[in-house]
Amino acid sequence: MSDATTPATDTFVAHRNLLFTVAYEMLGSAADAEDVLQETWLRWIDVDLDQVRDERAYLVRITTRQALNRLRTLKRRKEAYVGPWLPEPLLTSPDVAEDVELAESMSMALLLVLETLTPTERAVFVLREAFDVSYAEIAAAVGKTPAAVRQIAHRARRHVEARRPRAAVPASRTRAALKSMQRALETGDLQGLLDVLAPDVVLIGDGGGVKQAALRPVVGADRVVRLLAGGLGKDPGVITTGLTEVNGNPALLLRLDGEIDGILALRVEDTGVTGLYYVRNPAKLTRIETETTLTLR
Known part of the structure; x- marks a missing residue:
């Protein structure tokens, strides 16, 4: 790169993790977030930096606009998607898990709730609630x-609050539930699994038409256990499991042979496990062995 672009490059690199986090939370897809960052970079290098008062805010603005454009493309893609669509899971460091605000904002459960917002509502909610960006x-x-943004933020916040987990539970409870599931999946004894599931638990599987998964959400503890038991019986290989950290929250990595x-x-609440999110689509499993750095600042 020429010397003329070095200041722009340094600034972009300094904020890259933040910009990726903004794009990912808006899109739920690491691959699309990376594309947004590339588009942001191409626009950023054409900016006259002498006219920019707040470089971070300017970069977030570009990223948001590109993510909004990408959201509309994703909507069309999801309409043709085979079965339920789940966010792309990311392997994250213990630092993300220790940041309660970041871990909660990146959880699979919340990202699914954000899918029910319009693109503009999602952008406003993410920027305001997660990144504390000013209304202006x-x-x-x-x-x-700014007045319209305040109204959109209020509407989006009310919508999300009505659908997000009713009360936060310690990560230790999630790990305990995962260990029960780990034992059940590896031994075939699913009674321990039934004990940790809430009666109205919902299982969502994402195979993307490539791997076998339920084509609709499965509701109810008994139905979920029967489905898992049937799936275990059909798998010809050896299933092994291991605890990991995905999107700042405990998760289970499953291997077959x-x-x-x-x-x-x-998703764990006071009543037990209320949500199971199983991502099997191979295209969405490329970021679960190498840590992705996420940040709200």
């Missing part, structure tokens, strides 16, 4: 007035 800066990013088969994440 959000307005510049989404092409709305030593090969990665999927990631199982949980």
